Amino acid sequence: SQTIHQWPATLVQPVGSPLSLECTVEGTSNPNLYWYRQAAGRGLQLLFYSVGIGQISSEVPQNLSASRPQDRQFILSSKKLLLSDSGFYLCAWRKGSYEQYFGPGTRLTVT
Amino acid sequence: GQNIDQPTEMTATEGAIVQINCTYQTSGFNGLFWYQQHAGEAPTFLSYNVLDGLEEKGRFSSFLSRSKGYSYLLLKELQMKDSASYLCAPGGYIPTFGRGTSLIVHP
Numbered sequence: 447s448q449t450i451h452q453w454p455a456t457l458v459q460p461v462g463s464p465l466s467l468e469c470t471v472e473g474t475s476n477p478n479l480y481w482y483r484q485a486a487g488r489g490l491q492l493l494f495y496s497v498g499i500g501q502i503s504s505e506v507p508q509n510l511s512a513s514r515p516q517d518r519q520f521i522l523s524s525k526k527l528l529l530s531d532s533g534f535y536l537c538a539w540r541k542g543s544y545e546q547y548f549g550p551g552t553r554l555t556v557t
Numbered sequence: 558g559q560n561i562d563q564p565t566e567m568t569a570t571e572g573a574i575v576q577i578n579c580t581y582q583t584s585g586f587n588g589l590f591w592y593q594q595h596a597g598e599a600p601t602f603l604s605y606n607v608l609d610g611l612e613e614k615g616r617f618s619s620f621l622s623r624s625k626g627y628s629y630l631l632l633k634e635l636q637m638k639d640s641a642s643y644l645c646a647p648g649g650y651i652p653t654f655g656r657g658t659s660l661i662v663h664p
Contacts (some may be wrong), residue, residue: 456562462570478650480651482596482654489644489655489656489657490600490646492642492654493652495651518627536599543587543588543607543650544605545590545602545605546590546602546652548592548599548600548601548602549599549603550598550599550635551598553597553598556558
């Protein structure tokens with residue numbers, strides 16, 4: 447069976463500091479991978495998606511970036527965090543046109 | 558783009574049936590997801606409708622009408638643990654999420 451991992455689970459970072467969130471998927475190959483953000487009381491906002499190694503599409507221009515160095519690894523990064531980057535970051539995977547599943551999420555608070 | 562409309566909040570009584578509606582306007586439609594999200598947790602997959610009609614999974618059923626841009630999630634025999642947000646997500650390749658419907662189940 448497939449599982450998806452995210453870490454860390456929670457993170458508190460000062461404004462201006464860098465960020466690196468990691469997501470890995472087990473039990474499947476060549477999945478589509480997604481990064482979403484959910485701000486408090488708001489819906490899920492798609493940030494990035496990837497259909498393969500090194501292939502990243504950005505949905506929202508901002509100070510975040512994503513990379514996919516390996517087939518089942520997806521990384522979300524920032525060089526300098528803003529207060530507005532606080533939120534619940536969710537990684538998701540999908541195989542073809544089938545169901546999409548989410549990881550447990552990382553709750554980021556920028557202070 | 559996608560426009561998604563769901564009620565913001567609904568309340569129901571334990572043991573009852575509730576229907577959560579979702580209307581959408583979308584380009585490139587290729588299916589519609591329903592997710593359940595408890596407070597502070599990640600969304601969990603409930604259903605994925607690609608074709609018109611009703612799909613049943615235990616206490617939960619989901620309906621889709623592609624021509625009308627309409628879907629609903631039906632929850633039967635409500636339990637307290639069903640109190641959560643329910644997210645409708647139309648789209649194909651990249652599901653788009655609305656803000657969800659907060660369902661409160663009371664005794």
